[in-house]
Amino acid sequence: MPKRRNETPQNRTSDYSRAEAMERYSGARRKRGRRKGLKVFLIVLGVIAVLASTAAWALMTRISGSFGMASDSALHGTLTEASSGDPFYMVLIGIDKDEYRSGSNEYGSAESAYRTDSILLARVDPTEKQVTLVSIHRDTLVDFGTYGKQKINSAYSIGAERKESGEQNVSGASYTVETISKFAGVPISHYAEIDLDQFISVVDTIGGIEVNVPVDVYDPQYTGADIKAGQQTLNGDQALKLCRARHAYDKYGDGDVYRAANQRMVIGAILRKILASDPATIASTVTTLADSVSTDLSVADILSLATQFQGFNMDTDMFSGMEPTNSKYVNDTWYEICDTQAWQKMMTRVNQGLSPYESEDEDTALGIAGAGTATKNSDGSAAASSSDSSGESAETEYSGSVKVLNGAGVSGLAGRVASTLSNHGFDTTAATADSFDYSSTRIIYVGDGNRAKAEAVADTLGLSNVVADDGTYAGEADVIVVLGADMANN
DSSP states (O other): OOOOOOOOOSSSSOOOOEEEEEEEHEEEEHHSSOOOOOOOOOHHHHHHTTTGGGGGGHHHHHHHHOOOOOOOOHHHHHHHOOOOOOEEEEEEEEEEOOHHHHTTTTOOOOOGOEEEEEEEEEEEETTTTTEEEEEEEEEEEEEEEGOOOGEEGGHHHHHHHHTTTOOOOOOHHHHHHHHHHHHSSSSSOOEEEEGGHHHHHHHHHOOEEEEEEEEOETTTTTTOOOEEEOOOOOOOHHHHHHHOOOOTTTTTSHHHHHHHHHHHHHHHHHHHHHHHHHHHHHHOOOOOOHTTEEEEOHHHHHHHHHHHTTTTOOHHHHEEEOOOEEEEEEEEEEEEEEEEEHHEEEEEEEEHOSSOOSGGGGOTTTTTTTTOOOOOOOOBBBBOSSSOOOOOOOOOOOEEEEEEESOOOOOOHHHHHHHHHHHHHHHHEEEEOOSSSSSSEEEEEEGGHHHHHHHHHHHHHHHOOOEOSSSSSTTOEEEEEEEHHHHHHH
C-alpha cells in the first residue's frame, strides 16, 4: 500500500463549488473563442510513443526535464513503487489551468484555483501487454472528512490549498493520488497531469486520427463540434472538440459519460497511429508531448515501458470502461453517486487483467459514444456480446410489457410516456420510481430475450441509453423505463 502521510487539515470551511463564479467563468470562456481545458490523457501515448524507434533516446534525454515532477516530494511520498514487470496503476488527470482561471481572484490563488476536469485510472500490465482505462466521473460524491462531502474533482484544489496554507507533505497531486487510491482500492504507482493546449499539435503532428463515431456529434453553442457519424479522419481541432462535446449528448443522458468514452476512443486512435508512424514522426510527437505532460515518470521509465510493450495489440488488449454511478440532486447540485457494488465488481475484474465489463451490455455508452473494447472472461475466452463490431444494436420489437417509473418528480410524466408507448403497441403501466433524483432516463431490459423490445422503446422515445437489468426489476416487466430530468418537458 502507498506510504501515507498524517493529515492535518485546517479547521476552516472552504467552498470549492464556486457555482456562481463558475457560471461567470464559463460565459467568459465562450466569449474568448477556443475553450481551454484538459480532457484527453496523452501520457498513455508517451508510454508507447517511442515503441517503433530506439533512435528517440537522444531526443528523450534532451527533453527529460520537461516530463519530471521531481520537486513534488509529497507526490513521490504518496506513490507506491511497483516491481519491474508487474502490473501497476497510474492516475491520469486533466486540470483546467488556463490564464483566465489562474489570474482571477474568483477561484482562489495559485494551484488551489484548479480542479480536476477529467480523471482516468489506467492499469498497465507490461508482461501481458495490456492496458485498461477506467474513467472516474468527476462529479462523484466522496467524503473528504474535515472538508465535507464534495465532488471527487475537488481533491486537487483541497490538496493545493492545504499546501498553500503551510501544511507539509501535501500537494494537489499527492492528495489527488491519495483520494483516488482510496476510492478505487488500489495502490497508485505513477501520476500525470495533461495540458490539452498542446493536444491539437500532437494530433496534427501524426497526421490526424481515424475514429468510428457512433452518432452525429453536434454542439454549436459550447464547443462548435459538428462531426458526422461513421468512420472519420479528424485533425487536432476536431479531435479536441469531440473530447469536449458533452452537451452534444444531452438527449441521451449524462454527457460526461459519453465524453469520457470519446476520450478513451481518441487515446486508442492516437496510439494506433503512433504505432504505425516512422521514427521522424515519433520524435516530433515526443517533443510536443513533452510540452503537454507533467509526470513522475522519467525518460528511462518511459523507454523501459516502450520496450516491454513491443507487440502490443490494441484490438485485443486495450480495455475501457466507466465508473458506474447514479445521479442524485442534493442541495441544489447534481452529484454522481457511485454504485459501490458494481464498482467493486468492475475493479475486481480490472485487477484480474480482464476488461471492466463482463458483457458489452454493461457499457451504457456503447452505440452512442466512444468505441467498445474487447471483453474477456476469467478463462480468457470472449465474453458474451449482443452487438457486432460495428456497434449496431439488435433489431427492434414493438411489443411486450413496459413499466414506466417517474424518477423526475414531474406530475403525470410517467402516465404521459406510458400512453405514448401504448400507442406504439406496448403493454404499459405507470408508477413512481424509488426517488426523484434521476437526471437521465434509463431503459432497462429484463432478461436477455427482451433487448429488442428495449431498443424499440428507446427508438420510440428518441433515446439510446439501453442497459441490462442487474436483478433489481426481475419479474416486473419486459422493459423498465426510469424517467429522469431529461424527460421533464415531455
